[in-house]
Amino acid sequence: QLHLAESGGDLVQPGGSLRLSCAMSGFFGSPYAIIWFRQAPGKEREAVACITSSGGYVLYGNSGGSGRFPISQDNAKRTVFLDLNGLQPEDTAVYYCAARNRNQCDPHENSYAFWGRGTQVTVST
DSSP, X not given: OOEEEEEOOOEEOXXXXXXXXXXXXXXXXXXXXXXXXXXXXXXXXXXXXXXXXXXXXXXXXXXXXXXXXXXXXXXXXXXXXXXXXXXXXXXXXXXXXXXXXXXXXXXOGGGOOEEOOOEEEEEOO
16 A cells, blocks of 8 residues: 655745655555645645656656746655745645556546645735
């Protein structure tokens, strides 16, 4: 059984940066895709960025697609990172990582069987 644990969320000022981590534990073979979603208060969950076991990645929407939030992974540490740069108040959300056993990204949350509990990012003065 795979377990995911997010960390790195915090309160930051506009323009600041954070590095979120998604640590994997338990059995989880290749291939896989790990994705970051976020959910702001009163809004639907949205995909931010995804990376596969082969190293391919997809950046989604205005957040990921802007290039402000690059995704990377450390295979030895079994950890996926999401770097949040140039944070704005509208980036305030709970950020979740999720995983599935396919070497292909998909922005739909129903495609992922394994989820972490989320980490809170708050951008405010």
